[in-house]
Amino acid sequence: MCAGVIVPELVPELQELFDEVVDRNRGEAEFHQAAHEVFESLGRVVAKHPHYLDTEVIRRLCEPERQIIFRVPWTDDAGQVHINRGFRVEFNSALGPFKGGLRFHPSVYLGIVKFLGFEQIFKNALTGLPIGGAKGGSDFDPKGRSDGEVMRFCQSFMTELYRHIGEYTDVPAGDIGVGGREIGYLFGQYKRITNRYESGVLTGKGLHWGGSRVRTEATGYGVVFFVREMLAARGESFEGRRVVVSGSGNVAVYAIEKVQELGGIVVACSDSSGYVFDEAGIDLTLLKEIKEERRGRIADYAAARAGTATLVTGGRIWDVPADIALPCATQNELEAQDARRLIANGCQIVAEGANMPTTPEAIKLLNAGGVAFAPGKAANAGGVATSALEMQQNASRDSWSFEHTEQRLADIMRDIHDRCLHTADEYGVPGDYVAGANIAGFTHVADAMLALGVI
Ligand code: NDP
Ligand code: 2IT
Secondary structure, eight states: OOTTOOOOOOOHHHHHHHHHHHHHTTTOHHHHHHHHHHHHHHHHHHHHOTHHHHTTHHHHHTSOSEEEEEEEEEEOTTSOEEEEEEEEEEEEOSSSSEEEEEEEOTTOOHHHHHHHHHHHHHHHHHHTSSOOEEEEEESOOOTTOOHHHHHHHHHHHHHHHGGGOBTTTEEEEOBTTBOHHHHHHHHHHHHHHHTOOOGGGOSSOOGGGTOOTTHHHHHHHHHHHHHHHHHHHTTOOSTTOEEEEEOOSHHHHHHHHHHHHTTOEEEEEEETTEEEEETTOOOHHHHHIIIIISOOOHHHHHHHTTTTEEEESSSOGGGSOOSEEEEOSOTTOBOHHHHHHHHHTTOOEEEOSSSSOBOHHHHHHHHHTTOEEEOHHHHTTHHHHHHHHHHHHHHTTOOOOHHHHHHHHHHHHHHHHHHHHHHHHHTTOTTOHHHHHHHHHHHHHHHHHHHTOOO
16 A cells, blocks of 8 residues: 555455455555455445355455466667567456556556556446456557657567457557557557457547547546536536646546536646646647647647746646646546645545546545545546447447437446445445445446356
């Protein structure tokens, strides 16, 4: 666990299972953190339904069905050979083929892939669509690499991965460092090796070669649709709300776009080198041009908007006063000190666009401070849900309109929101989106596992 984290007690049977998870997965702090958060919610479930303990379904859920680690050799533009490590953790296929993104970032190791794969099981269950949970990636750092280098890396990565995936087996997609360009190179190599145009093997494809409309926008739009439901539940809307969004990648950019469409004002966003504060509201056309076309830095945005925008390096984006905070960059980016600052500044809602961006201690403080908190496995499920819609379109060799697909996404996010609240009510913790998401996701997948026998 992270240093300084307050760890709430688990019921003894779950504490024993948690200790076993730590023991069997040593050094994988992020996986322990993700498992602990789910276990905290499961106390109420096993008290009501002890068969989830008796059948060992929780113990089974914590052990991935299959874990693949492989060498990825590639050559840079200067002819130098590099070796990276590739991962795919196929965690659970009770509900459908393994499904989840690939992350290319130097921080990737087995513990990161496992935490993401574990979260993905419950997230995918919450969508109500037939997808299991998985995650993969590599410690490859795409920053500063040429197109040719990225292509050769992707081709080498797929040269091993192809034998483990397939439209009925395991369907990867993007995550940090993996967007449309990388999915293209990965799909091209899969097609070449297998001699099959198997569109349903990857999602996040380009619109001309099997991709779905709205998939690029889906995670960011989905988070904002989820928050719209949270606001509506209090009789409020985005109109005139000040919003802070961390990150400036795929999720952040489209969260900003939808907040602006709904009348909110996004006053700050960031990348790993700092954040930009723009009182007039982020200029999204400029941000997209810098981030999506030039693959530039947030500093380039600040330089181009010198009149209104301020670049802050070495600070915390959560110091910027906001009604709504959307962490959309990476894990554990919103810590206890940030939660205190958000509360002091009157923030009312925190919704996770990223996976596990809020530390356990920060979540506790936000709850105690009366801030409504939506966990990533519910709030950012729009990305993978739209991936499942892409799989549906591929299976039927069809292509849906933007409006139809966006409406499906909005309906799915409303359904997830309502199910979280309904489940939280049912288990005696009204308004607790974390418990609602964990319990609804868990019971859905655990019931399917039990129906399939001891496998
Ligand atoms: P991108 O690679 O498009 O963007 C990531 C953004 O986060 C960049 O601005 C990046 O800054 C910043 N960032 C990444 N790592 C760090 C770090 N260690 N410290 C500070 N900033 C960092 O990724 P996505 O937008 O796709 O993913 C963002 C988050 O959303 C991740 O947690 C991902 O798991 C989650 N997510 C993504 C989904 C998707 O469909 N893409 C679906 C659901 C969740 P810099 O460029 O400087 O590194
Ligand atoms: O974390 C996530 O849900 C994703 N990166 C998207 C996964 C997917 O298969 O679309």
